Amino acid sequence: MKTCVVIPAYNEEKRISAILSSLLEADFEVIAVDDGSEDATFSEIKKFPVTAARHVLNLGQGAALRAGTELAIDLGYEIIVHADADGQHRPEDIRKVTEALELSEFNVIIGSRFLEVGQRLPFKKRLILLLAKLFSQKILKLPFSDPQSGLRAFRANIYKQLCWQADDFAHCSEILSLIAEKDISFQEIPIIVNYDQDTSSKLIRPKIRMGWKMMIDKIL
């Protein structure tokens, strides 16, 4: 099945080349969306034989993924994979989620950091993710082991059901909420995420403000 990987990128001029190289070496077709970066991210993207898109202004990862997904559907892709631009997601795991979707009846495959025994997380990250998981399971009532996972694959024909509205990181929880509410078949599979000094210093999602926003959205 025709598959593409959508990579949203914001101010990733130093790391985007590595992830695009590794994906192209693994024979993936890629749509890279520059979310209004202030650095040379888009110039770096243009050096590679990928479909490049660019937001004129920074809107957020959710918006970049939405644009990349709709572009993928317009270009005829049948399976769409979302992955991060900072190299956290290994091409072998991207291959894993793609194959899991192709070989199964599920409509969505989500990579989970909590199902893999070998996953090593920095303490701060582990704590935040555990809190996010508890919040997601107890408050939002979402039955997922890794609610903030950025690696997911889904069939293009379910996009209309999965069309998230959040422009920011809240899209992660919104997508999971939609999967649960609309009873979309899904499976979680274990993945290992790369953490280095650069990625651990990045903003850890979700922020408390986003958690509050998700809770308000749930109530309303």
Added chain:
Amino acid sequence: MIKYCETMTIFQIIILLVIAIIVLKSFRKLLRKELSIWLFAIWFVLWLAVALVSLFPVIINRLADILGVGRGVDLMIYAGLFILFYLVFRLSMNIVKINKNFSKIVKEITLDRAKNEK
């Protein structure tokens, strides 16, 4: 009337002056067609009501008695708070709508450019 003017407080005089300036500015906007006649009429009636209430506070006291609120100033506070909350609600809804439209526009531009470059 003159006797009444002599007994007016400074606060009442200031309020009336401010209202007069606002109505005058609104009228100039109406003449320049920056404001519709209906909108001008609505605001004129509202400001006239405010002017009457400041000149004759007994009006608001009578209204408070009729509504069973208590004092006239209590009625003004309740009404003022209600109007403010409503305006904040309307503004929030408008901001959400504007943000959605903004995202939609940026997405359309992004997709058009990407497809043209492909």
